Amino acid sequence: MSTEVLIPTEGQEDLVKRGYSRRQLGRISALLGAGAVATRYLMPEAYAQQSAKPVLDAVRIGANECWVGPFPSGIAAATEMAVLGNRYDPENEQDKLKAVISSVEKLPVDHIIAWPGSSDPLSRCVVTFCSPTKGLVTADPTYEAAWRTADWVGAPLKKVPMAPGKGADVRKMLAANPKAGLYYICTPNNPTGSITPIADIEWLIQNKPADAVVLIDEAYIHFSTSPSAAYLAAQRKDVIVMRTFSKLFGMAGMRLGLTFAHPELHEKMWRYDGRQVTNQLPMTAVACGRVMYDDAAAIKTRRDEMIANRTRTVEFLTRNGVTVHPGSEANMIMVDWKKPAAEMQKALLAQKVQIGRSWPIWPTVSRVTIGSTDDMTKFCEAVLKVIRA
Numbered sequence: 001m002s003t004e005v006l007i008p009t010e011g012q013e014d015l016v017k018r019g020y021s022r023r024q025l026g027r028i029s030a031l032l033g034a035g036a037v038a039t040r041y042l043m044p045e046a047y048a049q050q051s052a053k054p055v056l057d058a059v060r061i062g063a064n065e066c067w068v069g070p071f072p073s074g075i076a077a078a079t080e081m082a083v084l085g086n087r088y089d090p091e092n093e094q095d096k097l098k099a100v101i102s103s104v105e106k107l108p109v110d111h112i113i114a115w116p117g118s119s120d121p122l123s124r125c126v127v128t129f130c131s132p133t134k135g136l137v138t139a140d141p142t143y144e145a146a147w148r149t150a151d152w153v154g155a156p157l158k159k160v161p162m163a164p165g166k167g168a169d170v171r172k173m174l175a176a177n178p179k180a181g182l183y184y185i186c187t188p189n190n191p192t193g194s195i196t197p198i199a200d201i202e203w204l205i206q207n208k209p210a211d212a213v214v215l216i217d218e219a220y221i222h223f224s225t226s227p228s229a230a231y232l233a234a235q236r237k238d239v240i241v242m243r244t245f246s247k248l249f250g251m252a253g254m255r256l257g258l259t260f261a262h263p264e265l266h267e268k269m270w271r272y273d274g275r276q277v278t279n280q281l282p283m284t285a286v287a288c289g290r291v292m293y294d295d296a297a298a299i300k301t302r303r304d305e306m307i308a309n310r311t312r313t314v315e316f317l318t319r320n321g322v323t324v325h326p327g328s329e330a331n332m333i334m335v336d337w338k339k340p341a342a343e344m345q346k347a348l349l350a351q352k353v354q355i356g357r358s359w360p361i362w363p364t365v366s367r368v369t370i371g372s373t374d375d376m377t378k379f380c381e382a383v384l385k386v387i388r389a
């Protein structure tokens, strides 16, 4: 398929002007034209384990999913919307969603865009703000999707090690590439759950080059009580804050995500697909997300349940001599087995418990998602069996 078919002329011209070759255009076209599907399936072999297939009869605490689906109010709203499924947009559903988000986040409506999940805008930010001469800078370990896109499109990548239990080291990130196109900060971070303080994010914004963009990925923010950086998206023209409904709201399979940014940044991100992706949201997901977003009591109840399960799990592991990194404020912990994490992952799977992957920087450390009370009891029992075997 030719790139002419998939990327509008304006988008192609912009990419060529910024130094992308015709061959790279083809790759970007495959990535964005096929949307979120491409970000998962066009990945190099090295990233294959990131999307490990779920083992259906195991305890599934490997993919940072929520242990339950949407709140009952969300399921009811999605069900009602399914009845109106003959309409592309029954009653300005996107506007209704944005109105709720605007009032909760105190952001202008024109700074809010909804996506089918956050994988697309994450990947799209790398394409839009990086190039073969403008690199990407991230912490390490962090969520690898941005690395994958940078690899795929040929943008230079710098990964800056973080200390266990700490957030991104923003000063070292800027030093690693003082002329980058995009600085990516995930807070709470996947896989560590650690927070990058707002003061550090503000420092990075004030000290980075004027034409660089800072992307703050707050996929896990509702699991934490730390403050959001959303207000920065209203104040600045070089900050994007990203959210997803795939985590605390339990909508990973329903697909809904958000970006908060100045309209000029969103215009840039749209150049490559003529808004195809944002115009085609599933209305069931939009309705479901809308009714949950301002339900502070239900959000707190779910967060408290996760924190109780996380605390109990960390206490159990520590009592039994297993090292857990401190500082997680999200639905995941980093467990240092002091031996290859892949071996422990396999041994636990034999006990029907599927934990998460490890990152090359810390090969003895596994990410373990916090699931239900029952999930975590089974995980703890399986760990005891394996370490005592």
Ligand SMILES: Cc1ncc(COP(=O)(O)O)c(C=O)c1O
Binding pocket: 063, 064, 116, 117, 118, 119, 120, 122, 143, 186, 190, 217, 219, 243, 244, 245, 246, 252, 256, 257
């Ligand atoms: C930090 C982070 N950002 C973005 C995503 C993408 O999630 P989704 O496309 O389901 O919104 C994930 C998924 O695990 C994630 O952990």
